[in-house]
Amino acid sequence: MKKRSLPTLLVLPAAAALVLSGCATGASGSSEAADGGAISGVTSTNVYGDIARTAGGDLVDVTRILSDPSHDPHSYEADARTQLAVSKADVVVENGGGYDSFVDTMVDASGTDATVVDAVDVSGLDPEAGHDDHADEATDAASDDATPEADEHGADDHDDHDHGAFNEHVFYSLPSMAKLATALADEFGRVDTANADTFTANAEAFGTKIADLEAQAASIKTAHDGDPVAYTEPVPGYLFDAMGLVNVTPAEFSEAIEEGDDVSPAVLNETLKLFTDGKVDLLAYNEQTSSPETEQVEKAATDAGVAIVPVTELLPEGEDYVAWQQSNIDAISEALGK
Incomplete structure (x- = not known):
């Protein structure tokens, strides 16, 4: 269930x-x-x-x-x-x-x-437009200016993913x-x-405090622009975009998880292969929801040695918004540096 x-x-x-x-x-x-x-x-x-x-x-x-x-x-x-x-x-x-x-x-x-x-x-932000236009631009750039690392991750394959649905997690x-x-x-x-x-x-x-967080995100983008990442749900999508990170999760997977629907075996297999084939640098895992499919994805990431960054949709106890996002930025930066 x-x-x-x-x-x-x-x-x-x-x-x-x-x-x-x-x-x-x-x-x-x-x-x-x-x-x-x-x-x-x-x-x-x-x-x-x-x-x-x-x-x-x-x-x-x-x-x-x-x-x-x-x-x-x-x-x-x-x-x-x-x-x-x-x-x-x-x-x-x-x-x-x-x-x-x-x-x-x-x-x-x-x-x-x-x-x-x-x-x-x-x-x-336009609900009629896709939430990760910046990610698409980064993907195009990765294809145009392919580096050996980008080729290793299969950046050219990212264009096949449709992430056009609006991401409502504007927080x-x-x-x-x-x-x-x-x-x-x-x-x-x-x-x-x-x-x-x-x-x-x-x-x-x-x-002013938010501007400091934005500067940190921009610094991460300088070092990791175009890096491929995955998530169980598009919760951190806007933060990933600010960092220049490219989400390569099959849209059918994250949309099904977000809606509480079943994930088809073919889509689940495609998602798991992101980790077994070494195509992503980190997985953002929504701690507030889980399913057999997300647990399989988490295990695949663990088995492949891919860093897992927990994310939430509500403030953890005792944290304010700035401290919460600082923690997220620190965790993503550390994961990308591994």
Whole structure:
């Protein structure tokens, strides 16, 4: 059995939500913000909760719907407390792109007039375009300027892989998260005009830290542009793109894993051969979901001596966004250096 299912949502009647109003936590409500209290924010995951808190500081009270890294955002069931928090929010933050559509369902059911900030929309990334256009460009460059190492990895074979589906995991896009912090600061400043400058300064400070991470990714690209890599799901795709790494995983494999579908024997065999034939330099493995197929891929990588980099879709306990992405960058850099 795969440990992933399509998202389901339990929406309680309005009367039930009102009964539970006394036990809701983390949502201070639109009226309190208007009266000078904390702005009430609700985010789909703790990733966006951390960025909202970074932009808003102590002036924003954030409810994070999903925080446990062992939970899969794709299989979330809402409860009455969360529904109530949404109904009382000033600002709601979602990933968008179909990743956390349960948020839209909750917003519609609550009748709230909260502003919904969609990270995909803010990012400017085009859902109608493929997520790894940069990877395709790197592949073309690898074909045009083939080195002995590229030939060893079979870079010319990478063009056969179709990775055109939009990658909704925009929280691995560093510049997109800097844009999100700015958008949230603007929205918080609209709700609480007296502290607008504080929100702007917070977002700018966050942007400076993101710029440092981007510089590190660019440095890795200088050393490893065009290096072939694989992943069980496209979670770190945008970070790989920033590093110039070329994903060569068969699209049919990663798409099936992401959707919780079975992988055909032919596609699984093609994926396993990436490791047995020495065609990839590392495997990014989504720790939050697993299946017999991903476990086979993990074993193939281990047996072939290919470095495995664990990735998650939620912040590990005790880490903020910058520390989390720093850990990811460090792990990828170390794996590529082996």
